[in-house]
Amino acid sequence: MTHPLPVAVPRKGRPLEAVLERIADAGRTDELDALADRVSNTLRYEKAVTKGSIEADDGPYHRLAEYSDPSDPSKPEFTLLRDDREGKPRRIVFDAATVTVDGVELKLVGREEPFRALRTHEFALGFDSADLVLEEVVGIRPTGLAGLADVNDRIDPVDTDVRVVSGLGDTVYHTLMGRPDSLAPGQELGREFLASYEGPLCISPRYERLVTAVLGTDTLENVDFVYPGPERSEEAAIADAGMGVYLTVTGSTARDHGLVLGEHLFPSETVVMRNTAEDHPDLKRALALFDGLDAESELAV
Template sequence: MGETIPIAVPRKGRPLEAVLDRLARRLDVPDLADDVTSTLRHEKALTKGTLDPDHPERSVYHRLADYSDVDDPTEPEYTLLRDDRAGKPRRIVFDSVTIPLEEAGPDAGLDGRVPDDTVVQLVGREEPFRALRTHEFALGFDSADLVLEEVVELRPDPVGRIEDVNARIDPAESDVRVVTGLGDTVYHTLMATPDVAPSSGALDREFLESYEGPLCIEPRYERLVRAVLGTRALEGVEFRYPEEGQEEEAAIAETGLGVYLTVTGSTAREHGLLLGEQLFPSETVLLESPPEVSRATAAVRSLLNGPDLETELAVQE
């Protein structure tokens, strides 16, 4: 087996599924994506208690042994993590898998830039972005949110596009850069009750420039909200947070104005909220640590990028 190009990926959830879908399109491995996705969804349902196990007498350790083939690196391996649900049950999550690049289809665009015996190794990490920051990996996938929450400088004007994100990463904080998004997009959206929303004009960043009062957000998104709105728009704004166990849209409805993730916005409307500007796409992104990028790594990066991606984080000309 030739050179191995390790890539840090999330261990579970929508971001990992987006990575697997991308690989299924660029490499001839649809069965791998389906296998991992279905296994993790099944295990999530068991952990949440929304699905009863087929064989209650078999523990999570038995299922882990059934899923993982440690003798064949091209078969996915899994591991156990403590879930944060009540009782902190152990949950099966993705660990690793090796994919030979000889599986790449004719449209992959490698053009002989890497030997046929090169392999890609997906390695599960709880926070892939941080693994790139410490130079453990040259390439990785993680949520764009985490980049904004950790290393993007806060300025008066808002972050809007991918070049804004990269331009605002303090070189003293990190040399990791965003390459592109994968299109699994949900949005951090401004929303308000009818009595707070402007009677004329749009519910957007410009409205916030003149607004003074409370703004409900999730505490974990505070720095992200400051980045995507810009500090100028937040002058006179006081952050409020949902009470423990309170639904975010319900808390925003009580406050009158807020920012939260939306897909269709149906839950927000059920709480009587109007949807405003989509402030920033919460999207899985391909990341690179430039000092670690070799010729083979750059070729793999091109394989994972490509013009077929439909992403809200694409560079706008």
Template sequence: MTTTRVAVPRKGRPLEAVLERLAARTGTTELADDIISTLRYEKAITKGNQTAEDDVYHRLAEYSGLDDPTQPEYTLLRDDRDGMPRRVVFDSVTVPTAHGDVQLVGREEPFRALRTHEFALGFDSADLVLEEVVQLRDDALTSIEEINDRIDPLDTDVRVVTGLGDTVYHTLLATPDVVDAQDRPLGREFVRNYDGEFCISPRYERLVEAVLGTAALDGITFTYPENGNEEEADIAATGIGVYLTVTGSTARDHDLELGERLFPSETVLLENARERDAMTEDVGDLFAEPEETALQSV
């Protein structure tokens, strides 16, 4: 039977979203739960919140089903924490489906693996697509559905097919003093009429420019959190900025007001149009919600 390879992140929320979506379509809930719980446990060990009796190499051997592709395999990567410990991350697993076997293959940067035509299908954060390839324009990018219109076809053959709904938001945050300085809601128009420092994570500079629109950035100077500081604390010190929020509780702890949700940080299904065939289309449909269709024909 034909096997379709799909690039996925090696760890974190995007990988969990993919596993949960595939489990919902194939009934492999136990497999998904096993991979998710293993990686969460290993993350806790790396962060020092859990201890393990066996060393990392014994744990890796215990987890990995090398003789059975339908059992998950894992690998080791250097973590960027102090001491650079080795961390167990996802490597691969094969799941039988009605459209043939689907092999999930872990990659550090799935989006870039699709750009180099290593895969036809893959999953990655929408954030990375904005950081890598969307065109910056005066008008703001406001939704996942608008991404493909901002991708130059000469730059890449990769397009967004659909989102998985594991959404947190890049949200405007500001102190009450800054909010009270204008008689309007804390949103894009507020930023358009604001001059001064604006605190963001340096890895999201291009994303912020895209979702606010370049016309809103006149008179604004980006600042960045100090290493080791909570982003919300530095935004509070600056007065205004953008950060990822779920409930907003940490922002409120720093006396920040929550403004407009600028853009969803969501795992998205990606396709390299040049590598598309009938099998990859069927597998793509497997991951999409029944009522969803592709965002744009490519």
């Protein structure tokens, strides 16, 4: 009997919800829809508890016992982690679930960083944010990246066997933004503008390598990275600097700070990844489930 195919997935947040929604879309069963809703609703509630937005009636261990039933493999399991927030509160996150999608049995296993779990050959298949791939392994070159379709060409095969297969379409963007007085009348805020720009570019410190890979070293030749202070929001810090890159959905907060939105430089999207050195009898069938559905992914060709 074939064992379920282990699949590394995020423990919480938008990427995990995107994975569960894709599985539900691929399987088209009430059970998979219910699983996606149950996990997403539970984790949204737990996030609110961790952030202090609401107060739970019971402690984390009591809630954890209510959420998880290890004796029933069809139900999701959750676990406790220490959150990075001040005081290191305990946070309930996704741990595992076994699902059957179109005859393929998958063991979803929560990992803090699924991409790294694939890099160490713990899994053949997994999901993670495209951001982490850029932050970890994509090569830095004089020219930048146009989109997700360019990512695999920038991965050194000596460095890792992991490759991006497809995107899930849950896209927000790393967007160039700046003060209007930084632009000449009629000038567009994009890569061409940055190529001739000299001055500060405000970014989150964790995205320095990502932004460098996306824009290329030639574009950033006369640009100096600056970073938001600990008590300053990214949009406010970009307004102070005059120019910056930050993740946007609608851009309303940026506009509230007097910023204009420019080019969408790179999509922050959950991606399907595989380790090409690992195999499983159901791997090809599983990949077919997650590739080619009607999702508006930046990786679509």
